Amino acid sequence: MTHKFIHDRENCISCGACAAINGIKWKMNKEDGKADLIIENITNDEFELDMETAESCPVNVIHINDENKKKLI
């Protein structure tokens, strides 16, 4: 199973929640202040934290697709 993060970066409001929760996969960009997705792949072990990360985004610009590209969030 390979789920993937999808980031609608254009609409990121630079709140920092994703990077605070999941600093390995999300980092704040020092140039424009928006979040950068560092690792898009999601293993089974990582799924719970990665889903929490997506849910933490106040403007819902973090999505997760399953292996069939079906949007889960």
Ligand code: SF4
């Ligand atoms: S949680 Fe959402 S709005 Fe906040 S920095 Fe991350 S992607 Fe941007």
